Amino acid sequence: MRPAPLPSDHSPLVRKLESIFPLDDHERQALLDLPMQVAAFKEGQDVVREGDRPSRSFVILSGFTCTYKMTGDGKRQIVTFGVAGDMPDLQSLHLKVLDISVATLTPCSVGFIQHEDLWNLCLRQPRIAAAFWRETLVEGAAFREWVVNVGRREAYPRMAHILCELLVRLRAVGLAEDHTCDLPITQTEFADALGVTTVHVNRVLQQMRAEGLIETKGSRLNIPDWERLKAIGDFDPTYLHLRRDEAVP
Template identity: 45%
Template sequence: MNNPLIRKLQQFTKLSSDERQVLEQVAAEGVRQLGTREDIIREGDKPQALNLILSGWACRYKHLEDGRRQIIAFFLPGDLCDNHVFVLREMDHSVGTLTPVTFAQIPRRRIDEITLEYPRVTQALWWESLVNTAIQREWTVSLGQRDALERMAHLLCELFLRLRSVGLTQENRCELPLTQSELADAMGLSTVHVNRTLQELRAANLIVLKGRTLTIPDLDALQSAGQFNPNYLHLEHEGRHLDANE
């Protein structure tokens, strides 16, 4: 199964072969590629399509007038960049790439067709939307209450589990292509503070960072350091009662 959206939605419920096929088809339409630090859609643009990340990393962000940036979310393979974006007259934030990205632009009519014809897919997309909202709540808690080490540990746990859910980890390792500046923009810290926090995690043998690869020697220990409870990711096949028989 190559389509990361299907992998992701099947964390919620088992899809039928017809449902998987239509999602494969829609992900193969309107495929585009962008390089690093390019915008998929900008604040002020009128959204015309739903963007599905197929490979690479992107982020949702806001710029202040003086140029400062806040990263509000990370988008990984299988993520939809807001599946209800069509209700907006114009974008109130931007979505940009952090690495080279391949993504599918899915027209609204295709989404409407799929959700009308395949109610199980509709339920799974609602789950995906609710998980994204839960992730945003956890980020708010981190910014408001967790200290720097807890924020970093929590974020790394989250990214690892999200990547694992779409088959993009190898044992206790995953890709981590984020710069310290990008981590700082996401966590409300300075780059100096991010560097110091990463060093603390390394010294405690909670993480190993080599190039773009993150290794987590003991996931339970890292979760404890970040006061991380994975329940908000809802990865326990909560839609099993909707499972397809085929």
């Protein structure tokens, strides 16, 4: 791992925070100046584990992650997917023992930032501290929406909802065009997020393709009928609390 600043003013962290909070040039530069250690992770590696007591948090610079919990009998429940710009373990700045694990779904580049540097930044820049606070509140809102999705929707609208969310989140940080994005998430990973079997996920996706709701080519997802998919998934992006109207297709 090597110390490095964030790569440019289009850095994933800046883009993510600006999607939910207005930043000025001075605040952007303060984020760009944060020292970090950049590390590469292979697919299927834990970045942090439940029970860890970390002295740093990390930002996803590229790739996809999942935040998950394990049951006593070894079953995994994914509680959110992470995309570039997200800080999945930001809570460790205040909660000293992690109650979640974060794993890579694809090869990922992540940047570790020492808690001491984050604390100093927040003390110097109270609006950035407010942006981080808002980020954790939005994360909490998303968790509540996922509880409703898994607990009260059937598998078909459940999948529609999660596809809508991922497209909107990727679009907000510049990783989707219109209704098309790269989504390298396997059926097994969707099954762990939706609380159904892999076979059920396969059937749902086949039905969605047959009905013209989605098109897939490799990891590429296209949604030809956005309004219909939103309606089926009962999807309202309000809980993501995005700043920019254009972030929503």
